[in-house]
Amino acid sequence: MPEPIRLYVRYVDALNYRVGRIAMYLFFVMGGILLASTFSRIVTGVPINWALEMSQFLISAYYLLGGAYTLQLDQHVRMDLFYGRLDARRRAITDAFTILFVIFYLVVLFGGGLSSTHYAIVYNQKNYTAWSPVLWPIKTIMTAGVFLMLLQCISAFFKDVAIWRGKPIT
Template identity: 25%
Template structure:
C-alpha cells in the first residue's frame, strides 16, 4: 500500500499547488481591473496570465479529486447495488479511466513536446511562451493514470473507500440529508 499512499500524497501536493494557482489568479485579475478602470490603462498581460494558469489549475487538481470521489458519478444506481456488486462496478470503472488516460496521453504528449521544441507563443500583444501550459496536459493525464491504478489497487485490496461526507453545524449534508 506504499505505492497507493505515495501516489495519493503526490497528487495531494499537486492539488494544493492548484489551489495556490487560484490565489495567484485573483490578484492578477484585480490588477487588470484596477488598471483598466482607475487608470484607464489595461494591462496586456494580467488577464492572459490568469487564463494560462486556469488550465493547469483544474488539470492538476483532477487526479486527487478522483481519490476524493469528487468527479461526477452515476451513484443513484450504484447505491442500490449490494456491496460486492458496487465494488465490481467500481473496479470496472478504473480500466475505462486508464484507457481514456492512455489514449489522451498518446496524443497530448507529442503536442506538448512539439510546443516546447518550437517555443510556441500565444500570438497576443504580450506573446508569452505557452509550452508550459500545454505540458500540464500530459502531466495531469499521467498523474490521473497513476491515481487510477492506485485506486484500483486500493479497491481490490480494501474494498470501496467510505465516502467522506461534509456536514453542516446542524448535522445535515449539503443535499439536506440528516447525518446520524
C-alpha cells in the same frame, strides 16, 4: 495486496495530495491577477494585456493538477441511478471495471499531451495574441496533470480490487 502495490498506492496518494493542496492556491493567484487587471483598467485606464491569458493558463493548471486530488477524495460527479444502492463490494467491482475505460482515455490523452508538448518545445510555439507567450510551460503542466490523474486512477483501481477481494488497502 502485495507490498509493492501498497507502496505504489501510498506514494501516489501522498504525491497527489500534496500537488492538489498546492494547486488549490492557483485560484487565488488567478483572482489576484484579475483583480490587478481590473484595477489597472479602471483606475489608470491602461489594461494589462497578459492578464486574461495568464488567468486561462492558471485555471487550466488548477483543474488539471487538482483532478487527481479530486479523484482521491472521491469528489467527482457521478450519475447515480443504481450505484448508491450497491454495497461496498459491488461498488468496488463497478468502479474497478469502469476505471479501466478512464485509464485507456488518459493513456491516449497523455500520449497526445507528450506529442503537443514536444512540438511546443522544439518549435518554440507561441500563442497568437498581443502578449504572445511561449506555450511549452503550460503544455508541460497540463501533460503532468494528465499523468498524475493516470497514476491516481491506477491507484484507485488497486484500491477497488482490494475491496473487491475483501482486504482494503489502508
